[in-house]
Amino acid sequence: MNAPPPAFVDFFAGSGLVTQGGKHACVSVWSNDICPKKAAVYTANHGSDHFHLGSIEHVHGTTIPKGDIVWASFPCQDLSLAGKMGGLAASRSGLFWEWLRVLDEMPAKPAVIALENVVGLLSANGGEDFRMVYQVLRERSYKIGPMLLDARHWVPQSRPRVFVVAAREDVDTSKLEDNSPNWLHPEPVRKAIAGLDDIIFWSMPHPKKQPKSLSDLIDWDAPVFDEARTQALLAIVAPKHRELLNKLPCNQRAVFPGYRRTRHGKQVLELRFDNISGCLRTAEGGSSRQFLLIHDKAQWKARLITPLEAALLMGAPKSYKLSRSYNESYNAMGDAVVVPVVKHLVDHLFVPLTQAANAHQSWQHGEHAGVCGLFE
Numbered sequence: 001m002n003a004p005p006p007a008f009v010d011f012f013a014g015s016g017l018v019t020q021g022g023k024h025a026c027v028s029v030w031s032n033d034i035c036p037k038k039a040a041v042y043t044a045n046h047g048s049d050h051f052h053l054g055s056i057e058h059v060h061g062t063t064i065p066k067g068d069i070v071w072a073s074f075p076c077q078d079l080s081l082a083g084k085m086g087g088l089a090a091s092r093s094g095l096f097w098e099w100l101r102v103l104d105e106m107p108a109k110p111a112v113i114a115l116e117n118v119v120g121l122l123s124a125n126g127g128e129d130f131r132m133v134y135q136v137l138r139e140r141s142y143k144i145g146p147m148l149l150d151a152r153h154w155v156p157q158s159r160p161r162v163f164v165v166a167a168r169e170d171v172d173t174s175k176l177e178d179n180s181p182n183w184l185h186p187e188p189v190r191k192a193i194a195g196l197d198d199i200i201f202w203s204m205p206h207p208k209k210q211p212k213s214l215s216d217l218i219d220w221d222a223p224v225f226d227e228a229r230t231q232a233l234l235a236i237v238a239p240k241h242r243e244l245l246n247k248l249p250c251n252q253r254a255v256f257p258g259y260r261r262t263r264h265g266k267q268v269l270e271l272r273f274d275n276i277s278g279c280l281r282t283a284e285g286g287s288s289r290q291f292l293l294i295h296d297k298a299q300w301k302a303r304l305i306t307p308l309e310a311a312l313l314m315g316a317p318k319s320y321k322l323s324r325s326y327n328e329s330y331n332a333m334g335d336a337v338v339v340p341v342v343k344h345l346v347d348h349l350f351v352p353l354t355q356a357a358n359a360h361q362s363w364q365h366g367e368h369a370g371v372c373g374l375f376e
Helices: 017-022 036-046 093-105 120-139 187-193 227-235 239-246 307-313 326-334 339-373
Strands: 007-011 027-033 051-053 069-072 112-117 142-150 160-168 254-263 266-271 290-296 299-304
Touching: 007 017, 017 027, 017 036, 017 069, 017 339, 027 036, 036 051, 036 326, 069 093, 069 339, 112 120, 112 339, 120 142, 120 160, 120 187, 142 187, 160 339, 227 290, 227 299, 239 254, 239 266, 266 290, 307 326
Parallel strands: 007 027, 007 069, 027 051, 069 112
Antiparallel strands: 112 160, 142 160, 254 266, 254 290, 290 299
């Protein structure tokens, strides 16, 4: 008899892209978020039967169904380099401690815990915040392995994120780990784990498919800004980037994403030239919107990324339901987790770990049954 699919619990679920990335192999039994607008996107795509709207501060772990995999993308605002870097002691990212309380209240420990956040988690407060995360999970009898994955391996968006994956100590992880750091553990991870004992170096294959480029993904016929606004953006392009634009052949079709920055007291538009998007962000994360400069039919055009493009850059299917509001849709995507990254973790790490956990439990049950049999 085949084992049932792992039960998936998703804290800070937002617009549901983590659930989207795991639904092919897992069953979502409980999800939550405090934002009604993101909740509307979540429930439009995944249903409302397992969704809890409200602050995690009011959640009790005893009310949550048993989960094999518990995911938590706790707020990043106080860990982001674009924010104030208040860390886990600040009000937003400090909700991590409320999540930990809920975890402690859950009757059964999940086999797998996954925490996702910005790269700043590794360095906040001189690395002390990450060490606290490591310590509290170790105290709860979990083996911990941090990774840094950039979404550009799956989609045309530069989006590095930290994933701290923990497995219960009774789970045999030997077939899923390396003896030393690999491609999942670049310098920021190695620096963060220096001096920590019993770190797991998770092993996963590189993604097989090469991602599309940004120019393959965008809608070339989407509405653009008027000429005056386009010229205003072109006027503040960073000088070195302007030189590169001037070298573009007249008949070449190309797209250049960029963010407005303040440099030496002046506002400039800094562009990318690698045919991938910069990291989608939200105003709450402390950043401006991303613009596209488009060269098409020997003309320059400019506009914002469309909601559908934002969804595609996050790896969501074209059929994913979004809000009718531009801002709500953009925020729902910009504050989410890239779907194929989640799928890669589910397929190559989470599901094998839950299978190992189930095998261990079956062995224990059989062993106990055998011992009892001696006295029959």
